[in-house]
Amino acid sequence: MTTSLARSLACIDCGASYPLGYRLECATCQGLLELRYDVEQLARHGPDLFSGTGLWRYAPVLPIADPAHRITLGEGGTPLLDCPRLAADLGVRRLLVKFEGSNPTGTVKDRSSTTAVAAALQFGYRATSVVSSGNAGSSIAAYSARAGLASLVFAYERASAPKLLHMAATTRDLVIYKGVYDDLITLWDRLVGEQLFFDCGASRNAYKHEGKKTIAYEIAEQTGFAPPDVVVAPVAVGETFIAAARGFREMRDAGWIPRVPTMVAAQAARANAVVRAFRSGQPIEPLKIGYTVAEGLAAGNPGRKGDWVLRLLRESPSVAGEAEDDEILAAQRRLARTEGIWAGPTGVATLAVLEGLVARKELDPDQTVCAIVTETGLKTEAEPPSRAGVAFDEASLRALVRERLGG
């Protein structure tokens, strides 16, 4: 089936329901909206609803009605990799890495960029815009180009060189901003109402957000609908976390899976507003933050989505944790050496957090844990090893090989 089963938008705060259309918040209470689907049909047909490959395999649970709007660069269908050596290192029984670096622009953002740009086409927009620390900008720009739409991307001045090159190549219009994401996104969100561009930001747009839900559907399918006990998802504004949790709940409500995995919210210690609030039992207090190596997690004010994450964490048995920059960089090296997976700091924050939680016994190690690794390592900017090269002749090459491998 390729028909969308999306039926309405519903306010997550007051429950008000709206017909499908481009609406960013509840008319009554300004609450965030989420998409609702025909759960009866989901229950009746089961996963046989899905056909094809990649993200659009899940078209029935996405809100894009017309197949002509479902633009693609080949996103989704990312590997779920069993990592026995890393599991042993971290001390967990079984560890699965959902490696999102295999997406077309190298990050999980492609899942939501696809539905964002598809929705821009669905609602007749000619231009997109986003404020980004780097990954979202590249991704929205790439999908906008693919759809033939103009894009206006605001990129953080400290984004890595590979991210800037990528954005410069794919964006119609790139603006480098000074200052922090939190401040600019607040101003930018106010401009959305003028309808000069389609809102490709993470703050409110339910259509954009929805693509990321497919990560839960993929994990479920890849495990034969016996999903892992625990899923560790990163939280900046909270999109991936919320979307994964919503996907698992949808499948549970349709009777496809017996229960929702324990969700773990992973933050950078330098941008840990949600973790703090979860621990203290208090509301989120926005933080003034500086730089963290996990560039994509650098949000000190997660806004209303942060409240949503907190609500999800409090509604069911959940865990939240944070990792320092040095722990994140250590996790990046360990993942590369033990399993050959080269991921960026933003991507491995989940693994760094997992390690800490297991070490502190905040997580039962006798479970199957899935860590979402959101980003390829190819976007990492760091000092490369010295290029001081050696010239070889046959004798010196033989001597080196024997020394290194002859052991």
Add this chain to the structure above:
Amino acid sequence: MTTSLARSLACIDCGASYPLGYRLECATCQGLLELRYDVEQLARHGPDLFSGTGLWRYAPVLPIADPAHRITLGEGGTPLLDCPRLAADLGVRRLLVKFEGSNPTGTVKDRSSTTAVAAALQFGYRATSVVSSGNAGSSIAAYSARAGLASLVFAYERASAPKLLHMAATTRDLVIYKGVYDDLITLWDRLVGEQLFFDCGASRNAYKHEGKKTIAYEIAEQTGFAPPDVVVAPVAVGETFIAAARGFREMRDAGWIPRVPTMVAAQAARANAVVRAFRSGQPIEPLKIGYTVAEGLAAGNPGRKGDWVLRLLRESPSVAGEAEDDEILAAQRRLARTEGIWAGPTGVATLAVLEGLVARKELDPDQTVCAIVTETGLKTEAEPPSRAGVAFDEASLRALVRERLGG
């Protein structure tokens, strides 16, 4: 079916046949060897032989017998993207881009690294080695790490920063070499016989080479076994070209596809030994080459595989072409802007060559053309745009957005 249908190794020069085993060349004539399969079974079962996703879906036409040796990082299953805007730009009727940047380490090399490292396990080796301009090194290192094998990688001193970072992260032992690939590979090939490492080079190993054949199988499946009229493949040493041609021939011999696509060999003008020989009708004359932006194509002496490419080009209607560095960089920008696909110079050389061939009417534009784009753009090293950022307040942000998008 997950059983390998590999049956023997055969010399491509004298036809001598050998049982399956780790053998790099013909005992009689030193010719290169290729793997042969049970074509009757292929013909009888058809593509229903294949199951699962990714590269190992094609296990029946790969030479790894034991599923336990089939290590994976999620390679293969890359998108085949219809590119109507770029087709119009280049003046061809229909253009399909096979985007290999979606592989785990961002290049087509992952296809052959998988079977190389799997074969290293199959034949009981504990270490791998390769001489690389950058991509092969990252890939072999990653798969070796994944398999728990030691790796000794020789990397070119001018490899891009993202490639060097990647190799340093995943390789057990990284050695930077001075001088050109052609010279070092000649010395290194002589050491292979000492069996201190498994040969992960491109010169001779049929098991390593074989993984790349899956690109033809994927293209065929993704087009419903009505493959494109033309397939443009890059040629450095010639692995991808030969493997693609062999895959299509195998499918034709098994009656799966009516005919083999016209194969186009694409080289960088600065490393064009095969194209020169094809044009002149003479044997290949090795070239002393310098730097080309298409780092992965920088082989001036393609060795015996170059002869093999030439033979394939001469056996059936084929085309060969080259592109200058500035044409390659222009193709990189165009692909990003028109279709949102961010690929590296090595990857887009095929598109630059295609453009020239169509412009010079050496290729009928009224055909369906598939260009293999072998590399993500995220490995490109270039000057990023200026980070000189702008600080915004609400008024200045509104003014900028209206100016840029207000039309």
